[in-house]
């Protein structure tokens with residue numbers, strides 16, 4: 001089936017590119033902050049555990065909307081919200097992603113959340129946000145909820161690989177998965193970032209820490225970019241992307257738009273905080289479009305069970 005594209009958006013890829021660069025830069029800054037915070041200091045005996053680093057990171061993300069403001073709402077119709085909307089177009093009354101080919105394809109390793117767990121989460125997200133964001137929200141595909149763990153190649157630092165090298169990478173990841181037990185996890189909180197991304201932020205109840213899994217993947221994939229897109233402690237799934245102002249803002253209530261956003265996030269947290277899931281698949285994914293897993297683009301996924309035998 002031919003894919004219909006928004007040629008206007010494609011002919012002007014610069015704003016979309018800027019958004020990607022800003023996102024990458026944000027995560028790089030968070031990454032650097034975390035590196036500083038986690039540097040073990042034997043003189044003071046002070047160092048943060050991965051759980052503490054994660055909590056601190058989530059605290060910072062929770063404050064981001066107030067500290068930086070809702071960048072996705074600022075400057076009326078013509079700024080970042082418009083740039084962000086370059087990633088999307090409204091077609092036949094539905095928000096539709098504008099896909100851009102990744103060359104070379106991005107090679108991502110993600111932990112996959114099965115629909116048994118993702119569907120109830122997605123349902124809660126839609127129930128809370130759908131009524132107020134008509135055609136200005138993109139919901140993550142509920143059968144593709146995933147935790148981005150480690151990139152063998154990403155769009156900031158592309159690492160080209162032959163078919164043979166890709167097979168070798170996939171086999172190395174498969175070997176990592178074989179020695180990891182399924183993770184029991186719990187939703188710590190939902191946060192809304194200043195760029196309008198609704199994130200589920202998770203903690204591990206039992207199983208390997210995500211930071212340790214990232215270390216193992218790095219060892220297994222020595223050619224991978226030294227700088228990864230995410231803080232090594234973070235353990236998150238994207239739930240939705242807000243693309244503009246609420247369309248159904250209850251003006252009779254004497255609250256600001258920002259307060260209203262906080263209220264929606266709080267409501268979602270009341271429904272979802274503490275939600276538990278078991279993660280039992282590690283995927284090695286070739287993404288042929290930028291953000292393909294997030295935007296229903298073209299992917300080739302190799303799926304590996306976390307198949308350690310529990311002792």
Ligand SMILES: *[C@@H]1O[C@H](CO)[C@@H](O)[C@H](O)[C@H]1NC(C)=O
Nearest residue numbers: 140141142143144295296297
């Ligand atoms: C969501 O992803 C599944 C694959 O897991 C795909 O079959 C389905 O078409 C996607 N949904 C949308 C709306 O693109």
